[in-house]
Amino acid sequence: MEAILVTLIVSALNGAIVYIDGMLSGLTSLTLHADQYMVAGSGGNMVGTLFDILLGFGVSLIILKFLKKGFECYVLWTDGDPDSEPFALIIRFVQAVAVAVCFPVLYGWLADITRNLTDELLAAIGVSTDYNWKAWTKGISSAGIVTATLGLVFVIAYFMLYFQFLMRGLEILILRVGMPLACVGLLDNDKGVFKNYTMKFFQSMVSVVVQVALCKLGIGMMMNMGGNMNVFWGTACIVLAIRTPRFLAEFMVPSGGGGGVVNNVYHSVRLVGMAKNLMK
Secondary structure (H helix, E strand, O other): OHHHHHHHHHHHHHHHHHHHHHHHOOHHHHHHOHHHHHOOOOOOOHHHHHHHHHHHHHHHHHHHHHHHHHHHHHOOOOOOOOOOOOHHHHHHHHHHHHHHHHHHHHHHHHHHHHHHHHHHHHHHHHHHOOOOHHHHHHHHOOOOHHHHHHHHHHHHHHHHHHHHHHHHHHHHHHHHHHHHHHHHHHHOOOOOHHHHHHHHHHHHHHHHHHHHHHHHHHHHHHHOEOOEOOHHHHHHHHHHHHOHHHHHHOOOOOOOHHHHHHHHHHHHHHHHHHHHHHHO
């Protein structure tokens, strides 16, 4: 019975390897430029079109908010300090428009930096974790039911991680398109929603780097590490890669300014959780 189960698992793994080999390449580009893969057949530029629409809307909101704040502060004297120089408000207005208009170029630079960093990390990890899929499945067929089961769990977790990359790509796509609207917050002294928005943006980018590196490390350790199949370490790496966004959210929390309310709520929840643990 055990031999039959191992044979079935190995057959499933051999079928999954065909897809995994193709998925492993270009994960970073897939996440950072999801729109290029979504409309690859039609050759369109979905993000560019959507961004242009929201750019016009966002710049209009920036202008309206600039006029509103200036009128309420220096005419009605109901908002801000009317004795303060209007130059600061003008600087924030120019900054908001500049960031909104130049964001596609800035994102291109950020994406290139992220991709180069990921490639260097993968190259460094690959030096010590060379692997062979066929040799791995062949070794599992003679390693017993426990190792075969862990190998199946690893492959299932890998597919879950791949779908998480797709969702992360859609998340970054939405953040890219909505940046002109977030720039409206730059007119506020505390940066408004812009601070939380950019923090979420960078958290998504860092998650991509960490997840891709852990995925490469997990595969290398699962397949072949010093001649031994470290299935436990490999499974641990792939599971941690899935949990990376939650792990990063523990310390990538905005503080001060526009993130004051969010930060206070976060620390309140943390204190309540610590109090419950102490009571237990």
